[in-house]
Amino acid sequence: MINLAIVEDEDSYAAQLAEFVNKYQIESGTLFNVTRFRDGDEITNGYNSSFDIILMDIEMKFMDGMTAAEEIRKLDQNVVIMFITNMTNYAIRGYQVDALDYVLKPVSYFAFSQKLERAISRIRKSETNIITIEMSSGVKKLDIDNIFYIESEGHNLNFYTSGGEFTIRARLSDFEVQLAQYNFFRSNKGYLVNLKYVDGVEKGCCQIAGKQLLISRARKNDFMNALTDYMAGL
Template sequence: MIRVAVVEDEAVYAAQLREYLARYAAQSGEALEVCCFSDGDEIVEGYRAQYDIILLDVQMKFMDGMTAAEEIRRRDPEVVIIFITNMAQYAIRGYAVDALDYVLKPVSYFAFSQRLDRAIARMKKRARRYMTIAVKGGALKLDIARIRYVESQGHNLVFHTDEGDHVAAGTMKEAEEKLAGQGFFRCNKGYLVNLEQVDGVRDGCALVRGEALLISRPRKNEFLEALANFVGEAVK
């Protein structure tokens, strides 16, 4: 399911964008979940990095699209933003907030579908490198490469990252499923380690950025094999 937010204060254009999204979903087979907002302040308030793509009008009454995009980018570096505007010079400013593209009004379905193709391609590519976790008061997107290891603590998971620690509800099994194929391996019951962040193995422990994480005896051979394979692939 691809989550799309439409932020447009003109009812006619908002209805047109919803119609285009429904048409695109029918033609492409992509499952789209659409949520609509009538002004920039509506989407910014309580924003929790819950969308994959945002179609954002530039000129709105209370909070313009550029200001909204700046606020969104502070909380969500990876959401794909496409500006909808009738003035190209405004859209060009969108590169400052890493907007993917812009569509000029009046919006044609052909131009719209092309931008959506690009947006979905970028979103799917990035989805392999990012994950969203539920944290107290909202959600947080993590760069998978910067996760050092995941620790199980009761009914919670602690994501130890280069930027700090984040606590989320969940099980180690769920974390393993989300990070499958991303170079993570269980060194013991309580730790899921990012092999890219392992500096070495010593005294039965995996050395992860200065921390020594115990490798359980039953998992030792598998862990060492997984680490060797990962390093071998990385240097090819």
């Protein structure tokens, strides 16, 4: 099931897009759950990273699609955004929010179906490397490959990633099992590190993302073996 949002203030265009999605669903067998929003502020207010694809009109009354996309990208780096517009002069700003494509009005089914297929292909390539975490502000998707390490602090976990730092209430052991297949290893009871980002080991610590993270004596041999195996497999 692909969760798809249509953000379009004109009812006729929104209905046409929904009709095209349904036609594609029948032809391809791909199932969609479609949600309609009438303005950019509707989708950004309480955004919870639940969508796989967003079809975003650019010209809207309260919040234009480009501004809405910029707000969404602060919370969700993985959702596929496609703009619906009758203007092509937004290309540069589109790249800044990693827009996949543009659907030009008036919309033809053939062009739309080709672009939708491209969006689905991107989702399928990345979906196995995504985890979802529940934050106090809502749900956030994280690309596993962009996580440097996870730190346990009391009842909280701090995620240090290339896109910033995020805190949730959870146990480190839950993610230790989930991320083992992605070359994450527990250096001590407080850190789960991505071996990809280990720059070196010195004085009982591993160097990662500019930080020195302690390796416990009990885990040192296993950690070094895991790191050696990872480097040998590159």
